[in-house]
Amino acid sequence: MRPGYDRAKDIGLARCERCGLALSLSVHEQHDAACPRCGQSVHFRKPNSIARTWAWLIAATICYIPANLFPIMTVEKLGQGEPSTIVSGVQMLWAAGMYPIAILVFVASIMVPVLKLIVLTFLLISIQRRSQWRPKDRAILYRITEFFGRWSMIDIYMISILTALVSFGTVAQVTPGLGATFFAGVVVMTMIAAECFDARLIWDCLEENHE
Amino acid sequence: MSEPSKPKTPAVPVVERKKKRAGLSPIWLVPVMAAAIGIWIAGMAWMEQGPTITISFNTAQGLEPGKTRIKHKDVEVGKLVDVVLKDDHSGVVVTAELQPRVANFLTTGTRFWVVRPRLSIKGVTGLSTLVSGAYIEIEPGFGVDTKHFAGLESPPVVRADVPGRKYVLQVAELGSLSVGSPIYFRGIQVGEVLGHELEALDKEIDVHIFVNAPYHHLVRENSRFWNRSGLNITLDANGMKVKMASMQALLVGGVAFETPADIEGAGPEVPDGTTFRLFRDRSGIDENLYTQSLPYVMFFNGSVRGLKPGAPVEFRGIKVGSVTDVKLEYDAGKNEFFVPVFIQIQPERINIGGQPAKVIENLITRGLRAQLRTGNLLTGQLFVDLDLHPDSRYEMHPDRQKNIKEIPTVLTSLDEITHSVTEFLEKVQSLPLDTLSDEVLKSVRGVNDIIYEPALKGSVITMKNTLNNLEKMVADLSSRMDPMTEDLHKTIQAARKTLDQTTQSLTSIENVVAPDSALHYDIQQAVRELTATSRSIRRLTDYLERNPDSLLFGKGKRQAQ
Structure with missing residues (x-):
């Protein structure tokens, strides 16, 4: 039963993700086919997408805990200074009256990663449950997630730049903490997770439910 | 989708089949590894979690939770996490987290103090904390394990690790x-x-x-x-x-x-x-060094100016003790002031045989007296001199000091002089000088009267005349003496002549009687002859005595019979 749309998969077509060549692929051969033009393996859907997304997502979630518990960086001015975690950094900025920056750091460093984790988890669960709930909105949600995810790296960039720039010995020094490593891990792993996620699956379950 | 596009889509020419492995995808290694790393890190963090201790200080000056470090030999070993007031507001209690490697430091002997910039006579310390802020120094000690410490308010002068x-x-x-x-x-x-x-x-x-x-x-x-x-x-x-x-x-x-x-x-x-x-x-x-000391009290009558506690007490120039106190007391009953001087005698300074107190008591009865003397003429410092004054009288004041024995005093040498002079002056003063001078005046006048008497003058003149007469007489006498002298001279000459003659006579006599003179020899011969004669006579008489008949019969006959 098809509610008016044909899927490429349904008509035996697959698109090489690297060179864009359209290939006709038998349903049974959907795995381990290679693109005749560029040699990239061709699939109807990203292989093992849900498991891989889950794996990266779980790894990211695990890393998120130490990322918040450990200090991400230590700013020392004239020998004074203490390591600050993400949350305490935001608090410090807020207490210092730098509200816009505080909000920016809060959004980029706390909200976005958390939302990303939540959204991806939600999407994965909804697909596994073959949910048919507002597939279009979920697709938009995924796209937003994928787009904003990389902005979380702004913290890491900031830390790396500060570390490189502010290095005046005892006068002022910025040293990255262990939290930064984990935080970078979280961002990278959520990005990989988002990359592994195949948004078409949202629609697939819609189709397959109708079948 | 429409059909025409279909021919353009190539069929997959090569299909490389791989055996699809059943079971878990290796992708699950990612979260496992993440979890492993997470657990490892968490374990490390937990391992690094050191002991939490509390330290009490008087003030939290310079201490900031989260910032203040705890250091040992300038190595960070922990940090302050909390500063709260004590319940009774008498100070502050700071909570600190230490690294696990200093956990064995935490004993009752461990000391904590705040290192701040300090300025003292010995120098400036803790200057580095001017910029870095104060920190708490921990100094490990020995003792029983504890987690609650009382911080020092100032750095210890000597570190525990200094031998x-x-x-x-x-x-x-x-x-x-x-x-x-x-x-x-x-x-x-x-x-x-x-x-x-x-x-x-x-x-x-x-x-x-x-x-x-x-x-x-x-x-x-x-x-x-x-x-x-x-x-x-x-x-x-x-x-x-x-x-x-x-x-x-x-x-x-x-x-x-x-x-x-x-x-x-x-x-x-x-x-x-x-x-x-x-x-x-x-x-x-x-x-x-002398452990034993015997207290005594003395009462001086004169001023004790220059006598201070610590002044020596000497016996014949050797220190035997010192003055402990000098007071001024007033006896209301007798209405008089007196100055008790308290001394202590250290008997160990002296070789006293027997009980020192007894010995001193004995000495007092034998005349031990105290006397103030000037030790230094320039400063007028006095010292107490003890010596034996056997003949001096003394008075004791048993009513004044009941529990301390008394050493009687004699007057100070200066006092003594003063005393004598005063006495002398008093005697002088008591002399009847007025009457005396009157008498003297009177006798002088009497003498005057005698001198100026006219009779005296007359007698003097008479005496003068007498003297003149005497002079004349002497002159007369001398003029008569001259002829007499001439006669005397002649007489003397005659006498000398006589003497000369006599000498000559004597010389000739001497010559006659000299041993080598002829007379002398003759006399000697004569004497010998005389001796021989007398011997013959004796022999004759002896013979006659034995042979009286020889007178009759002769000498030879008898012998022939």
Whole structure:
């Protein structure tokens, strides 16, 4: 039963993700086919997408805990200074009256990663449950997630730049903490997770439910 | 989708089949590894979680939770996490998290103090904390494990890891000693004063000192400590003494000690915390070596100006004790002032056989008296001189001091002089000088009258005439003497002639009777003849006596028969 749309998969077509060549692929051969033009393996859907997304997502979630518990960086001015975690950094900025920056750091460093984790988890669960709930909105949600995810790296960039720039010995020094490593891990792993996620699956379950 | 596009889509020409492995995808290694790393990191963090301790301070000056570090030898070993007021608001309690590697530091002997910039006479410390902020220094000690500490308000003078020993000095007055005052041994700085405490009002001050290794071997049982505070000027009966130590000692005071190594050798070494006496000065040591002291009181009649506590009490010039107190008391009953002078006699200074108190009592009955004497003419310092004045009278004042024995006094030598002079003057004053002078005047007048009498004048003139007559007579006499003298001269000449003749006669006599003279020989011959004659006569008489008949018959006949 098809509610008016044909899927490429349904008509035996697959698109090489690297060179864009359209290939006709038998349903049974959907795995381990290679693109005749560029040699990239061709699939109807990203292989093992849900498991891989889950794996990266779980790894990211695990890393998120130490990322918040450990200090991400230590700013020392004239020998004074203490390591600050993400949350305490935001608090410090807020207490210092730098509200816009505080909000920016809060959004980029706390909200976005958390939302990303939540959204991806939600999407994965909804697909596994073959949910048919507002597939279009979920697709938009995924796209937003994928787009904003990389902005979380702004913290890491900031830390790396500060570390490189502010290095005046005892006068002022910025040293990255262990939290930064984990935080970078979280961002990278959520990005990989988002990359592994195949948004078409949202629609697939819609189709397959109708079948 | 429409059909026409279909021919353009190539069929997959190559299909490389791989055996699809059943079971878990290797992608699950990612979260497993993430979890493993997470657990490992968490484990590390948990392992690094050190003990949490509390330290109490008087003030939280410079202490900031989360920022203030705890350091040992400038290595960070922990940090402050919380600062709260004590319940009774008497101070603050800070909570600190330490690294696990210093967990074994946490014993009752461990000390904490806040390192702040400090300015003292000995120098400036903690300057680095001006920029870096204060930090808490931890110094490991020994003792029982604990988690609650009382912080020191000031850094300890000597670190626990410095080898050496601590001692306690007891002193009545601290003087210029303070924390960090140096300890000297023959001028070498060997230690420092750690601090001092006064436990009770009637107790002596305990001064804690630290002597660095290896000098703590110099502190022995018989070591003596004295105050070597900067400038020491003493003005006593012996004159003025000025002693000056180093500049540092001048500013912060100091303690010196010596260990007398006499014939018996230095005493054994003493353990940590041994208590010594701290003497006021070097000479004070000898003073206080005498443990026994007998108190006595004396009452002087004269002024005691110049007599101070500490003035020596001497017996024939040898110090036997010292003055402890001089007072002025008033006896309301008799309405008179008296000055009791309290002294202590140290019998150990003297070789007294027997009970010292008894001996002194005996001596008093034999005339032991005290006398004030000037020790230093320049300063007028007095000292008490004891000596035997067997003939002096004395009075005791048993009513004045009931519990202290009294040594009777005699007048001061100066007093004595004054006294005699006064007495003399009094006698002079009591002489009837007016009448005396009248009498003298009268006799002088009488003499005058006699001198100016006219009769006296007449007699003088008569005397003059008599003298003139006498003179004439003498002249007359001398004029008569001349002829007489001539006669005398002649007579003498005649006498001389006679004498000469006599001498001649005698000489000739002498010649006649000389041994070699002929007369002398003749006489000798004659005498010999005479002797022989008398011998013949004797023989004859003997013969006649034996042979009386020979007178009749002759000599020869008889013999022939």
